Amino acid sequence: MDSKIAKLVRMSLAFHSLNKGAEARLGLSLVQYHLLATLRDMPGCSPQNLAGTVGMHPSTLTQSLKRLQRKGAIFVAEDPKDSRKKILTMTRVGCELLGRFSGGVDELLSSGDYRERLKGW
Amino acid sequence: MKYLLSATGLQILESLSFTRTLYAFDFDGTLAPIVSKPELAQASKESTRLLNELARLATVAIISGRSVADLRTRVSLPGNHLIGNHGLEGLGVRKEAVGKAEASCRDWLGQLKNSWAALDGDAGVFVEDKTYSLALHYRRSRNKRRAKLELFSLIEKLDPAPRLILGKCVMNLLPAGGPHKGVALLETMMKLNLKCAFYIGDDDTDEDVFTLPDSRIISARVGQKKSSQAQFYLKRQSEMNRLLRILIRANGGK
DSSP states (O other), rough: OOOHHHHHHHHHHHHHHHHHHHHHHHSSSSHHHHHHHHHHTTBBOOHHHHHHHHTHOOOHHHHHHHHHHTTTTTEEEEETTTEEEEEEEEOHHHHHHHHHHHHHHHHHHHSSHHHHTTTTT | OOOOTHHHHHHHHHHHHOOOOOEEOOOOTTTOOOSSSGGGGGOOHHHHHHHHHHHHEEEEEEOOOSSHHHHHHHOOOOOOEEEBBGGSTTTTTOOOHHHHHHHHHHHHHHHHHHGGGTTTTTTTTTEEEOSEEEEEEEOOOHHHHHHHHHHHHHHTTSSOOOEEEEETTTTEEEEEOOOHHHHHHHHHHHHHHEEEEEEESSSSGGGHHHHHHOTTTTEEEEEETTTTOOOOOEEEGGGHHHHHHHHHHHTTOO
């Protein structure tokens, strides 16, 4: 059991490090990329809908959305049908970030450190 | 309902160009202005040019209550995604449903002919036979209120009972259980493997699209109407060319 937990912890740390590295080098973390790529095909969706689609808790999503909004990658507006609700769309900046990430992620994943840490998963 | 050419609307329109989007338009009252004689409806030369330009850059469809044969005489579209008779004709044609619709229309025409006297010679009321559906027009009637009531009472007696879709001074009779514009839009998205859709229409028949519980569809109505389920609106049909230019620019055109 201990070895399984140790493996999980190592995996979690490797993922955390990969996420940070991706954000620093490519402008988006893996989670942010996943959110943007999903939002690209759901323009004007609600945060709840996006959370459901990516399988994330809405409160966790809020933090990621705030970061994406600060980067100018998403646009948050009032729902045209219900002013109490919000809708999300990806901006042109977001589209460019997606392109940059897609172009560089293979290189990032194949860099020695991550490859070593993610071995066996 | 929000104005489509507001900051939010423009942002949404731009975001549609980042993925594989279907741009779908109603014809009468949307691409072409409403005219008193439906046979004279025509999109302007500029609208047609812009629509073709957009169709070169993205997937464009027209979903109309008119028959496909009629639409072809009014608009040429690269890709030829013309969907007629509220979805009965077009990409996802179901032979059985089409045959049933044609038979129902023949039945209804016969029955209407026999009871047409109830309209007491109102020359402004006429039937448009679209083969798979009927449109009863009363725009040119001098007493529209009376004409509408008389038409309702004629339709009530039809056998088999039709599905009735009210439009602007027109009553559309379709076979019950047949598709509608919403079904047609979803089928087109599926067949063309598109991720989301933008649809704009002006009439009650377009509410079948506006009410679809599908977050992949962005909807707009020509003319603001409180009871409409569309998300956005254009103030008037004459704003259509501006919208087309915005969509062309968003999709990389000039």
